[in-house]
Amino acid sequence: MTSYNYHMTHFVMSAPDIRHLPTDTGIEVAFAGRSNAGKSSALNTLTNQKSLARTSKTPGRTQLINLFEVEPEIRLVDLPGYGYAEVPEEMKRKWQRALGEYLQKRHSLKGLVVLMDIRHPMKDLDQQMVQWAVGVDIPVLVLLTKSDKLASGACKAQLNQVREAAAAFEGDIQVEAFSSLKKTGVDKLRLKLDSWFSETLPVTDEELPYTE
Numbered sequence: 001m002t003s004y005n006y007h008m009t010h011f012v013m014s015a016p017d018i019r020h021l022p023t024d025t026g027i028e029v030a031f032a033g034r035s036n037a038g039k040s041s042a043l044n045t046l047t048n049q050k051s052l053a054r055t056s057k058t059p060g061r062t063q064l065i066n067l068f069e070v071e072p073e074i075r076l077v078d079l080p081g082y083g084y085a086e087v088p089e090e091m092k093r094k095w096q097r098a099l100g101e102y103l104q105k106r107h108s109l110k111g112l113v114v115l116m117d118i119r120h121p122m123k124d125l126d127q128q129m130v131q132w133a134v135g136v137d138i139p140v141l142v143l144l145t146k147s148d149k150l151a152s153g154a155c156k157a158q159l160n161q162v163r164e165a166a167a168a169f170e171g172d173i174q175v176e177a178f179s180s181l182k183k184t185g186v187d188k189l190r191l192k193l194d195s196w197f198s199e200t201l202p203v204t205d206e207e208l209p210y211t212e
């Protein structure tokens with residue numbers, strides 16, 4: 001399994017919707033979750049960069065699909081948060097449709113990280129994301145974020161409960177506690193990404209057997 005240098009990750013582009021994304025080749029792993037769950041913070045923690053992805057105390061900060069490149073054809077995607085109460089209904093519906101489309105049509109999408117605040121996990125839209133991914137055979141890593149906000153006993157209890165709930169989906173789902181503040185779970189995230197990125201690496205010319 002290849003280990004990638006996540007600290008080398010750099011910003012590529014922002015797209016308003018999936019039609020504006022670059023060519024659908026290579027491997028993409030997307031970070032999804034409710035608004036304010038800690039997606040952008042997790043990306044910054046993973047890449048060891050303070051402001052690669054913009055974070056904010058105001059939910060709904062990330063309105064665009066933000067693409068980052070770890071190396072050529074290996075991308076991380078910061079998706080806009082869902083479930084933000086103050087977004088008009090019509091926009092919410094539009095965005096949910098776009099998310100569904102991205103999950104179902106983007107061939108390069110090979111893994112989904114779903115981030116949930118450890119204090120409020122598995123809300124309806126979170127379950128829908130997981131269900132969508134399982135439905136199209138995309139493996140999921142659930143990160144229970146802001147675990148620094150709970151005592152370790154409460155943390156373990158939540159972890160067990162969400163693992164049980166995740167098992168009911170009968171898909172490839174791993175659940176881990178995570179904290180950008182304390183760097184909890186970053187090793188688990190890195191390992192999972194490494195495995196997703198190496199499992200499905202496209203065959204390059206150099207790897208093809210030599211033929212006359």
Ligand SMILES: Nc1nc2c(ncn2[C@@H]2O[C@H](COP(=O)(O)OP(=O)(O)OP(=O)(O)O)[C@@H](O)[C@H]2O)c(=O)[nH]1
Nearest residue numbers: 036037038039040041055056060061062081180181
């Ligand atoms: N205590 C604590 N706070 C965190 C952690 N991760 C994120 N936060 C805070 O939670 C807020 C939201 O974090 P973001 O990373 O911007 O969340 P997001 O999911 O990208 O939000 P949107 O882009 O609006 O969807 C910020 O104030 C962060 O500082 C964590 O591990 N621990």
Ligand SMILES: [Mg+2]
Nearest residue numbers: 039040054062
């Ligand atoms: Mg964000």
